Amino acid sequence: MSNRFVEKLNGFSRLSPNDIAALTAATADQRLYTARHDLIREGDRPGPVFVVLDGWACRYKILPNGSRQILAYLMPGDSCDLHVGLLAEMDHSIQTITPALVATISRPEMDDVFTRYPGIAKALYLSQLIDEGTMRAWITSMGRRASIERVAHLMCELYLRAHNIGITLEPPFALPLSQTMLADSLGMTPVHLNRVLKELRGTGAMTLQRGSLIIEDPVQLNRIAGFDENYLHRRLRTAFAGQDR
Amino acid sequence: MSNRFVEKLNGFSRLSPNDIAALTAATADQRLYTARHDLIREGDRPGPVFVVLDGWACRYKILPNGSRQILAYLMPGDSCDLHVGLLAEMDHSIQTITPALVATISRPEMDDVFTRYPGIAKALYLSQLIDEGTMRAWITSMGRRASIERVAHLMCELYLRAHNIGITLEPPFALPLSQTMLADSLGMTPVHLNRVLKELRGTGAMTLQRGSLIIEDPVQLNRIAGFDENYLHRRLRTAFAGQDR
DNA sequence: CGCAATTTTGATTTTACTCAACTCAAGTGG
DNA sequence: CCACTTGAGTTGAGTAAAATCAAAATTGCG
Secondary structure, X not given: OOOHHHHHHHHHOOOOHHHHHHHHHHOOOEEEEOOOOEEEOOOOOOOOEEEEEEOOEEEEEEOOOOOEEEEEEEOOXXXXXXXXXXXXXXXXXXXXXXXXXXXXXXXXXXXXXXXXXXXXXXXXXXXXXXXHHHHHHHHHHHHHOOHHHHHHHHHHHHHHHHHHOOOOOOOOEEOOOOHHHHHHHHOOOHHHHHHHHHHHHHHOOEEEEOOEEEEOOHHHHHHHHOOXXXXXOOOOOXXXXXXXX | OOOHHHHHHHHHOOOOHHHHHHHHHHOOOEEEEOOOOEEEOOOOOOOOEEEEEEOOEEEEEEOOOOOEEEEEEEOOXXXXXXXXXXXXXXXXXXXXXXXXXEEEEOHHHHHHHHHHOHHHHHHHHHHHHHHHHHHHHHHHHHHHOOHHHHHHHHHHHHHHHHHHOOOOOOOOEEOOOOHHHHXXXXXXXXXXXXXXXXXXXXXXXXXXXXXXXXXXXXXXXXXXXXXOHHHHOOOOOOOOOOOOO
């Protein structure tokens, strides 16, 4: 028995059968949540570690003026911070986007895994480093990329991540994100995002419509985005293989 | 014997004399770098862990079009990622801002510390979680805060962090950051940043001139910034004590 | 079908960028 | 000591990008 979390970590650094068994056992406590359910809120005392096994979730923050900033997307196999338990309070919230199957790993269980399974620990650290790289890419996008580049860049990121865990299948890639959510991720208004999507459609690079993303010209989309897959640390290097160049 | 790194970690979770001795030994390999020296560049294979003991440094990325995005500031006591060694390549560069005393910890030494000194490991994890919170705050600033709020927010952050390690002393707080660097941190142009600083001076909240920051009205500055010190995880909660409210 | 949410479009205003010039302070070397 | 250079900071005018406000079209779904 296995799951998306195990598969993802196993892709990072090959796990032993022992590791896999331990991870599977640790993520045995699973629950199905409805869409738009807060798993934990800003200000809450952190509890167990959350692992998304199926569906999408996001980290976000609400500002005093009511606006929202989405900080990251969690796809199947992704988890929240491993050591959140050390903190007194959450500085952001985590919410499901779609109905989602989520496993929780208690703090002692987590500690146990870390001390007894160095192979898992290593894979977890790698995973965390990649998440940090993604955050840096978001900062870079928001600070120094034009809006069309930002949108293209996020699409490249999401496509590669999805492809990497095998959920893109053939061209119409299902992105369960409303334009409002995308706008809240990219620091722009929904209206402007909508116009940028139209512009991108015009370039022939990609089409995002009714929740499905079609990348018509990966090379051009990459070029528009100024996308450097290295920031995902060569994990996902082969994702576009066969499509581009 | 001790250093800023030890002091910072000791502030997070009290270390035993043993821990302190081990950390001091681990950071014994120190070197003084000139200002504007790259400790490591994007694309390099990661080597040892860097720890800034004195002076300032920053993480940054250069985009294809030549523009720069600063991703984080490292102040005395701050370090780069603990597990960078796991990665094939750096996805960003790290550069000194001022002349800086930097310790390097080799990968085996790091591993040794992690396995033999759980107290240190815990403090290091906390430190990393706080850095992540800071990144999330930057994303939030860039995405959803007006430029004057962004500037005010960064000043609050830097002031609190500096205060927390005891380098603010009395009011004129020395910020060794040019307006160009600040602009590259905040995703704006130097010209616009300059106008915003003027505006902030006009509000009476703060004055940044010739590398020294004077916070004239902490309450107002906090209000402009929409600053929630919680994102630094209550570590730095007492910093403004005696000044505000 | 009909409601509600999301997406799309248009017109206008605001914000920030660009380009260019000018100031100022701190060196440098004759 | 004074011209000269240099880099950072400042200011102004014009332009471009994105936000705002408002409304219409489309879609999903009970």
